[in-house]
Amino acid sequence: MNPSRESILDKTHSGLKIYAHVLRQYYPGDPVLSLSGRDCKPTKNPFNEDKPTLWIKIVDGCAFHVDTEHAISSGDVFHFAAMHFKENDAALFYALNKEMHLRIGEKSFYGNSTITADPESPAIAMPRFSYFTMPITNTHPSKEVNLLDVYELIKGEFYTDCTRVLRKIQDNKEARA
Numbered sequence: 001m002n003p004s005r006e007s008i009l010d011k012t013h014s015g016l017k018i019y020a021h022v023l024r025q026y027y028p029g030d031p032v033l034s035l036s037g038r039d040c041k042p043t044k045n046p047f048n049e050d051k052p053t054l055w056i057k058i059v060d061g062c063a064f065h066v067d068t069e070h071a072i073s074s075g076d077v078f079h080f081a082a083m084h085f086k087e088n089d090a091a092l093f094y095a096l097n098k099e100m101h102l103r104i105g106e107k108s109f110y111g112n113s114t115i116t117a118d119p120e121s122p123a124i125a126m127p128r129f130s131y132f133t134m135p136i137t138n139t140h141p142s143k144e145v146n147l148l149d150v151y152e153l154i155k156g157e158f159y160t161d162c163t164r165v166l167r168k169i170q171d172n173k174e175a176r177a
Contacts, residue, residue: 002090003097003104005078011102015063015077016040019056021100022084026050047072047083 012018016033019040023032026046034041038058045054048071055066063077072083082088085095097104126148130141145153153159169175 003093003102005093007104008093008096008102009062009077011104012077012096012100014058014061016056016058017100018077018081018096019063019065022046022081025084042068045071 008018009015016035020033023043023046027044027050030044033043033056040056042052043054043056044050044052045067048054048067048069051069051071053068053071055068056063057066058064064074065077065080066074073079078092081096082092085092085099087095096102126146128144128146131143131145131150132138132140133142166175
């Protein structure tokens with residue numbers, strides 16, 4: 001797998017690590033980025049006489065830079081890296097992958113870290129039970145049903161007439177009979 005823009009941004013914290021890597025080449029030992037929320041405080045610009053005019057911020061998952069004195073044109077992290085590495089497109093992606101040891105597309109020490117799909121969980125069988133009809137002394141089930149069947153019987157039209165008759169009974173003795 002060749003390094004792509006998305007894979008590099010994913011491994012470099014939206015490109016901030018690329019800015020830090022390039023700036024460390026020019027200013028070793030100095031703190032190069034000072035993060036403040038999703039923006040960075042102005043830092044030294046190696047392409048503008050080392051003045052603190054480089055302002056970096058993250059927009060939509062990609063780091064962008066602006067030079068406050070317009071010494072360099074505004075752009076994204078790959079534009080900034082292209083000025084340092086003097087490469088473009090696929091060659092730049094390959095250079096970033098190699099220089100920063102991102103290991104995109106390389107087999108890891110422990111083998112490929114591919115995620116396997118979860119095994120299909122077995123379908124849970126719905127429990128079935130015997131359904132008896134009147135009279136109460138009946139010892140032979142009329143059919144075997146599951147909970148879904150019983151729910152449909154209760155909510156459906158099958159017992160509607162019986163329910164209406166029972167609800168109309170006002171006398172307690174008659175209702176208990």
